[in-house]
Every structure is written in structure tokens, then in C-alpha cells.
Amino acid sequence: QVQLVESGGGMVQAGGSLRLSCVASGRSTSFYVMGWFRQGPGNERELVAGITWNGGRTYYIESVKGRFTISRDNAKSTVYLQMNSLKPEDTAAYYCAADQNRSSIIWTRPREYDYWGQGTQVTVSS
Numbered sequence: 001q002v003q004l005v006e007s008g009g010g011m012v013q014a015g016g017s018l019r020l021s022c023v024a025s026g027r028s029t030s031f032y033v034m035g036w037f038r039q040g041p042g043n044e045r046e047l048v049a050g051i052t053w054n055g056g057r058t059y060y061i062e063s064v065k066g067r068f069t070i071s072r073d074n075a076k077s078t079v080y081l082q083m084n085s086l087k088p089e090d091t092a093a094y095y096c097a098a099d100q101n102r103s104s105i106i107w108t109r110p111r112e113y114d115y116w117g118q119g120t121q122v123t124v125s126s
Contacts, residue, residue: 002026002115004096009120012086016124020081022096022117030074033099033106035059035113036081038092038122045095049081050106059106063089086124093119 008020020036035050049070050059058070069082079096097113107113 002029002032002098002100004098004115004117006094006096006117006120009094009122011123011125014087014124014126016086017082017084018086018122020083020094020096020120020122022079022081024077024079024098029077029098029100031102033101033103034070034072034079035097035099035106036070036079037095037097037110037113038090039095040092043092045110047106047108047110048094050108051079052104052106053102057104057106059108083122086122088124088126091122091124093121095119 003025004022006022031053036048037045038048039045048061051070051072067085072079096117098115100114
């Protein structure tokens, strides 16, 4: 089993920055694809960013390209999401997720991920 714990959320004004962290414990996630999802009120959960086990490939949803950066430190079992130039439409609960299938595919569908954190709220005011 893998436990994921997110932190770093909060309230920020538009144009500000936040850095989310996701620490994994239990089984090693070093070879897992990791993703950051978000879900706003009334919206479906969507993949914001994903990263392969060695950071060799990343994925970003179009709306965050150039503003968000996903990275990982396998030695620390931690995945990060640096969010810059935040907009009110980025307001959502952000979830860290792990795909244990050790592939190089970054799935965008939530059902492909095996482990989830409890989420951290990001609120961006205009």
C-alpha cells in the first residue's frame, strides 16, 4: 500500500504562486507515474500535470502550460507542483495520485490511478 499526503494549498490572490508537495509513504513510488489532479465545485476531476518515474516525460493540461511545473524527488518520495501566475479558475481541490503500473504512459483518466491523497484546497481570489 501507498499513502499520499499533500500540502501547500491555501488562499492566494490572482497572479500569485503556490507550491504543492505530495509525500509518499509505504511502498516505494520511485517507478510510478505520478499525477496532480484537481476538482472544482460541480466539475469532474481532471489531470493537471503528470510525470513519469524519472521525470523524463511530463504532461500538462492546456490551461496550465507555461504556468505550472511538475517535478519529483524520488530520494525524498516527493512530487511537487509549482503553480505560478495563478488565476481564479485554478481554484479547486488538488489531489496527488499514483499509477503503480510502472509504465511510461501518463494516463489522464482518474480511474487509471491506484492511490490518492486526501487533497489540498487552492483558492485564488481576483
